[in-house]
Amino acid sequence: MEWTLEVVVVPVTDVDRAKDFYVKQVGFGVDVDQVVAEGIRVVQLTPPGSRCSISLLQGMPGAPGQAPMAPGSLTGLQLCVTDIAAARAELVERGVDVSPVQHAGATGWEEGAGDVWNSFMFFTDPDGNGWTVQQAPAPLAER
Structure with missing residues (x-):
């Protein structure tokens, strides 16, 4: 299944x-x-x-026995793109307040792109729900 x-x-x-x-x-x-x-x-x-x-x-x-989620309480949603610089430019052009591209480094989040799977940017919706965008390589068939 x-x-x-x-x-x-x-x-x-x-x-x-x-x-x-x-x-x-x-x-x-x-x-x-x-x-x-x-x-x-x-x-x-x-x-x-x-x-x-x-x-x-x-x-x-809400679902039976579950409290409804408060607006803005959802974080950790993650989208993946194959070109994070282009995706960021598109979001900025459309008026989204998006962070610079960052990567996980020895001191935490560091400016700029990282290696494969290690380039991220972040934004929130009008209620504060948090989104992460990660650069992922294109599938092998597309490379």
């Missing part, structure tokens, strides 16, 4: 504001924007080239 991660719920205070940020500034595509029941709206967005989407929910009850 395959278990695939295909949707991550991102807690936000304003679904329209978050949708605008992820679509217009980060470049995600809109898969679904639908009211599924009175007072419950689901907006599902997908990064270009990804099978995993994010879901912005309004009015949806």
Whole structure:
């Protein structure tokens, strides 16, 4: 049996504001924007080239026995790109407040790109949900 991660719920205070940020500034595509029941709206967005989407929910009850996540409480979300400099330039051009490219070094986060798998940049959405972007090599078939 395959278990695939295909949707991550991102807690936000304003679904329209978050949708605008992820679509217009980060470049995600809109898969679904639908009211599924009175007072419950689901907006599902997908990064270009990804099978995993994010879901912005309004009015949806939390899972049984679980407290709902507070807007801005999600961190550690990670996107991968094959050209971090180009990805950063695109985000900056679209108005995203993104960190410089950094790498993990002997003293912690150090400025500039690192070796393979060791180049990162960081940004947050309007609610403070934290994203990491990591440069990963292209699949062997694409090199």
